[in-house]
Amino acid sequence: MNTEERSETVKRRIYSVDLLRGIVMMIMMLDHVREFVHAGALLADPTDPATTTVPLFFTRWITHFCAPIFVFLSGVSIYLQRMYGKSNRDLSWFLLTRGLWLIVLEFTVVRFLIVFNFDYSTFLGMAQVIWVIGVSMVAMAALIYLPVKIVGVAGVLMILLHNLLDGFAIPPEIAFTGQANFAQSLWIILHGIGVVPIGSTGTAAFVPYAVMPWVGVMMAGYALGTVFGWESDRRRKALLGLGVGAFALFVVIRFINVYGDPVPWRTFETGTQTMLSFFNVTKYPPSLLFLLMTLGPGMIVLALADAIDGKAIWQRICITFGRVPMFYYILQWAWAHLAALTLAYFAGTNTSYLFLDPFSMGQAAPPGHGFSLLVVYAVWVTGLIVVYPLCLWWGNLKARNKHWALSYL
Secondary structure (H helix, E strand, O other), rough: OHHHHHHHHHHHHHHHHHHHHHHHHHHHHHHHHHHHOOOOOOOOOOOOOOOHHHHHHHHHHHHHHHHHHHHHHHHHHHHHHHHHHOOOHHHHHHHHEEEEEEEEHHHHHHHHHHHHHOOOOEEEEEEHHHHHHHHHHHHHHHOOOOOOOHHHHHHHHHHHHHHHHHHHHOHHHHHHOOOOOOHHHHHHHOOOOOEOOOOOOOOOOEEEHHHHHHHHHHHHHHHHHHHHOOOHHHHHHHHHHHHHHHHHHHHHHHHHOOOOOOOOOOOOOOHHHHHHHOOOOOOOOOOOOOOHHHHHHHHHHHHHHHOOOOOOOOHHHHHHHHHHHHHHHHHHHHHHHHHHHHHHHHHHOOOOHHHHHHHHHHHHOOOOOOOHHHHHHHHHHHHHHHHHHHHHHHHHHHHHOOHHHHHHH
């Protein structure tokens, strides 16, 4: 590849990867606004086909694309750093230190923005997407020394086969009551969901993002990063083929209804409910079908976005968000929680429940709390408008200033 071709590859890599990351980051705010603002969001499952509505189901379902694509593109970005000349030693050190930093942020800054309190006596925090990206980066700090193909194959196998371990799930009466012993807690962290007690301190962490499948997603994304060194037509065809193939595999495996998700789809009284059941796959931990359903379309978008020039207004907006993911992530949590608090205050609702941990929040929420789905969407769009100038400023600051510390934010 000559210098001109490499320059073109770099330009399009920035546009396509950052554009897709920006799209899912924008959608992510919708989910968090819904959790804080929507009436009954703390008590009802928005994806239960028996009780939900199509608009509510879609509002939650579309946000399923955020975490897997976010983690996947983090893996792609790791390979791109290597492709653009960063040594294994420097890259490994960056991944180790940034991964540990993200874990710290998850249980400090992000935790505060979710609960608006500093009381760690019973609730340490939630091990969510920032936590799992941090853990995955720590793992990648070692894995980058292996051949890329081996990392990629291992990652894909983790995605394909990890549901074979579903039979070893910790019983809910232990997993969600903070009574798990050390071995059970370790299993929750690796391949489950539950509350992990922190020694004998009396505090506990809620772990919805299990490490094992998410590390596999980052490993697969790292291997996919190799296509960004290819000629553009070959790259687009590969991304499109992989994306269509992944989604087709989701449809086939889901239809067979034997493997790939711990909750089979079933037939309801109406065709609409049955369709919702078909697409209602498991996120915690992310099943094979969940990952195929989300990563497949993500790769299709990467293929379609490969040729964009980044000049259209909508492209510039998405790219701006995509270039400052950590900064935006913090802002959108702050907006979602502050918006809920402000709306509840002016509606005359007791706001004390908005200062509790997520488990207590739902139990303490007063009758009639929350607002309609239309209000949720209005708050979401307003939030994007409010945080966009801040993200644009931060992105420009990072572009002008190459200080090493800025790469951690």
